[in-house]
Amino acid sequence: MIYSSELIKGTLKTIVLKLLADNKKMYGYEITQKVKELTLDKIQITEGALYPTLHALESDGLVTIETEYIGKRVRKYYSLSPSGKNKTKEKVSELADFMETMQFLLDIKTKTV
Amino acid sequence: MIYSSELIKGTLKTIVLKLLADNKKMYGYEITQKVKELTLDKIQITEGALYPTLHALESDGLVTIETEYIGKRVRKYYSLSPSGKNKTKEKVSELADFMETMQFLLDIKTKTV
């Protein structure tokens, strides 16, 4: 089962930031594979969503880029900047809070009836 | 604190369906107030988001409408249709599953490091 795409909306940026916080340094393709692996294929980040997101994070100054060559192939490593680390904490705790609220909403029936 | 709006995206339809499942019969304005109340003002559904959503649910056959007049003022009550009840179960369990996955992703660090 793959989650319907609308659920990913609004969480992608947070997922990427969190992965970078946990892994110091990752490149785009690696991120897509890591998310796929960690979520047992239930979340698949498409490249059309990821790359614009990474570029946005960079232009917001939240990540820095190091380019490496593996043979002749380019690989761009992304790392959190100091402000990126702060932003990650904010986003993660906001999302955690939001999910707690949502879980309460979803469980209303069993809790109040 | 109010959640940044991108988090709501993709969950609104599920929230509305779930509220209707728990309360049998609600009207639009009531839904906005109920969500506000249950989430301690952290989720505020705007009318510009809610009414189109309700209309979409209706045209998908997931809800039925009863119109009432309170004095001269119209009030439209929404109820789940049979297929709406099934859809609610699907959407709620998908969202619950998604949030479990997300919580795992957010907690990776403390679980694996």
Added chain:
DNA sequence: CAAAGATACATAAGTTTCCAATGTATCAGA
């Protein structure tokens, strides 16, 4: 009793954010 705020519906224009499709190129294995 007038004005403000709450109730209650609705739509339109604009933005954000993602998906699907497409493109380029390299590398590994059968």
Added chain:
DNA sequence: TCTGATACATTGGAAACTTATGTATCTTTG
């Protein structure tokens, strides 16, 4: 040699929401 994986990127389009605006009624308060 060709297929599939690796690795980047962009474009067009759809979906879902926000902001703004509109109409109208009812209630409360100075």
